[in-house]
Amino acid sequence: MPPQQQTERQAMATLAKSPLLFSTFAPMSARRLYLFGGVGLIAAGMLFGDVFAVFVLHQNAGQQGAALIDASRAVASGNAAVSNESFVRLGTLLEDRGTKVDAHVHMVDAGYLALILALVQPYVALSRPTKKALAGLFILGGMLLPIGIFLIHYVGLAYSPFAVIGWASVLADAAGALLIVVLVVQAWGYWKYLATRELTEPVLLAENSMPSRALLTGGTLLVLLGFLHGAYYAGALLYRHEEMETDILKRMLGAASQGNLTMATSEVNNFGMLAGARAVNIAAHSHIIEFGLLAILLSFVQPYVFLSEKWKRRWVQVLLGGSVILPVFVLLELKFGLLAGGIADVGGLAVVIALIGMMVGILRYAGSLDATESRA
Amino acid sequence: MTRSRGILVFGGLILAAFGMLYGLHYALFVEHQTLDHMGGTLTQAFALAADRNTPRSTSALEAYSSTKYDYVRQVDAHSHWIGLAMIMVVIGLAFDRVNFSEAFRAVIAFSLLVGGTLFPLAVLLQTYHHGAVMFKALAVASSGLVIAALTAAALGFARPSASA
Numbered sequence: 328m329p330p331q332q333q334t335e336r337q338a339m340a341t342l343a344k345s346p347l348l349f350s351t352f353a354p355m356s357a358r359r360l361y362l363f364g365g366v367g368l369i370a371a372g373m374l375f376g377d378v379f380a381v382f383v384l385h386q387n388a389g390q391q392g393a394a395l396i397d398a399s400r401a402v403a404s405g406n407a408a409v410s411n412e413s414f415v416r417l418g419t420l421l422e423d424r425g426t427k428v429d430a431h432v433h434m435v436d437a438g439y440l441a442l443i444l445a446l447v448q449p450y451v452a453l454s455r456p457t458k459k460a461l462a463g464l465f466i467l468g469g470m471l472l473p474i475g476i477f478l479i480h481y482v483g484l485a486y487s488p489f490a491v492i493g494w495a496s497v498l499a500d501a502a503g504a505l506l507i508v509v510l511v512v513q514a515w516g517y518w519k520y521l522a523t524r525e526l527t528e529p530v531l532l533a534e535n536s537m538p539s540r541a542l543l544t545g546g547t548l549l550v551l552l553g554f555l556h557g558a559y560y561a562g563a564l565l566y567r568h569e570e571m572e573t574d575i576l577k578r579m580l581g582a583a584s585q586g587n588l589t590m591a592t593s594e595v596n597n598f599g600m601l602a603g604a605r606a607v608n609i610a611a612h613s614h615i616i617e618f619g620l621l622a623i624l625l626s627f628v629q630p631y632v633f634l635s636e637k638w639k640r641r642w643v644q645v646l647l648g649g650s651v652i653l654p655v656f657v658l659l660e661l662k663f664g665l666l667a668g669g670i671a672d673v674g675g676l677a678v679v680i681a682l683i684g685m686m687v688g689i690l691r692y693a694g695s696l697d698a699t700e701s702r703a
Numbered sequence: 704m705t706r707s708r709g710i711l712v713f714g715g716l717i718l719a720a721f722g723m724l725y726g727l728h729y730a731l732f733v734e735h736q737t738l739d740h741m742g743g744t745l746t747q748a749f750a751l752a753a754d755r756n757t758p759r760s761t762s763a764l765e766a767y768s769s770t771k772y773d774y775v776r777q778v779d780a781h782s783h784w785i786g787l788a789m790i791m792v793v794i795g796l797a798f799d800r801v802n803f804s805e806a807f808r809a810v811i812a813f814s815l816l817v818g819g820t821l822f823p824l825a826v827l828l829q830t831y832h833h834g835a836v837m838f839k840a841l842a843v844a845s846s847g848l849v850i851a852a853l854t855a856a857a858l859g860f861a862r863p864s865a866s867a
Contacts, residue, residue: 398749401749401753402749402752402753404753405753405754405755406753407749407750407751407753407754410746410749410750410753411746411749411750413749414742414745414746414749418742439789443789443792443793443796446796447796533799533800535800535863535864540800540860540861540863543797543800543860544857544860544861547794547853547856547857547860548857550790550853551850551853551854551857554846554849554850554853555850557846558843558846558847558850561842561846562843566834569768569771569772569775572768572771573764573765573768576745576748576764576767577761577764580748580749580752580760580761580764581757583752584752584755584757584760616786616790619790620789620790620793623793623794623797624793626797627796627797
């Protein structure tokens with residue numbers, strides 16, 4: 328083993344035996360559950376988002392266009408009933424897309440909340456078993472909520488005793504309620520802390536290392552870039568897009584009413600392009616800000632990533648690189664089509680891989696800490 | 704807890720709670736009606752066009768556009784209040800690592816709080832007066848404040864501490 332690597336290993340072994348570090352990361356503590364569960368939820372949610380973008384998103388957009396073309400044909404032939412049927416089909420397609428987007432967003436957001444809860448545990452004045460039970464319930468709710476949302480489109484109202492709510496919605500609502508209950512109890516624990524101002528466990532260690540600082544600075548810059556892009560979109564494009572949508576729909580209906588199906592179909596294509604332009608701008612805006620938040624949150628757990636400095640830096644670079652690639656190439660999809668879409672998916676995958684890499688480091692850290700403790 | 708950190712963490716929590724309460728009110732009393740109206744007017748515009756009733760079809764289409772204008776901004780206000788609050792809390796947790804004086808950090812924190820409160824409010828107010836210049840200007844100014852504060856925070860994080 329090269330001497331530098333040996334020194335790094337020795338340093339990490341000493342670090343793992345530190346009683347302060349051990350007390351901030353006790354075995355099977357609420358903090359560990361939140362940390363592992365949170366990173367797992369974020370990684371799974373992002374992977375699901377990547378799969379959705381590759382296999383569902385574009386196909387669904389194509390089917391929406393086809394439904395609108397059918398509605399235009401119905402207008403041309405003066406058949407209001409068929410036009411209404413096309414809109415029912417369009418509604419089903421929008422539900423299919425919407426529930427998948429919601430499942431992705433809710434899984435990732437539950438992961439973010441879990442990471443925030445891992446950070447604030449010292450300020451929650453509750454007993455250890457209560458905190459641990461709450462953490463277990465939160466992770467369970469965070470898993471069941473997106474599963475319930477995903478199933479809404481497929482389960483529908485089958486075997487449901489309710490008029491408009493299906494079993495999948497019941498599952499999603501119950502899981503959401505579970506998350507709210509856990510958060511309310513955490514708030515109550517925080518209220519109790521305010522009375523005494525005594526920390527119930529040590530706060531996570533602050534590290535002024537390069538990976539930690541890069542994640543903090545990079546994360547804030549990503550949030551800033553997302554904000555700048557949002558401001559540009561709102562100022563330069565939002566109103567124009569809204570006017571364009573009304574104009575396109577007017578032209579589409581006018582052409583269909585006059586039986587000009589070629590022009591109506593062309594306007595449906597314009598409508599699809601406009602919807603695409605809006606979607607990529609909103610997706611780029613929200614993804615870059617979410618990745619920024621993720622980077623800031625991950626900067627807090629860097630002292631617990633049991634990897635050499637070189638590998639810690641590598642994962643930070645991969646994470647920040649992927650966080651820029653995905654939104655930039657999502658925007659470029661309008662010009663370069665599926666090629667840019669493919670590169671954006673690779674960017675998303677890079678973020679997932681970096682997350683898993685950091686999680687492996689935290690698992691190694693937890694393992695070495697537990698092994699040291701059991702030998703003592 | 705330092706003053707600047709307190710402004711961000713507690714201000715963020717209050718803003719998030721406000722954003723969620725607004726969202727709850729919106730979901731219970733406004734959203735379903737708005738979505739029904741939006742879907743209904745668009746379907747109606749097509750059905751009326753099929754019946755060759757162009758004036759009513761156009762009027763249904765305009766009602767759809769107006770409802771969608773409101774819907775987009777109502778949802779944006781809700782999501783931006785909560786999103787900005789989350790950013791404030793997360794940045795607040797690490798705010799002691801912004802390597803500026805506490806007085807300057809308090810200015811950054813206060814700017815984020817004011818910008819984060821006013822920006823979604825300005826967006827929401829636009830639904831009461833479509834295209835009102837005053838509310839557009841307020842949205843631009845408050846988002847500018849958030850951008851300036853985030854830039855300062857990023858610079859502070861990047862700056863090595865004197866003790867490091």
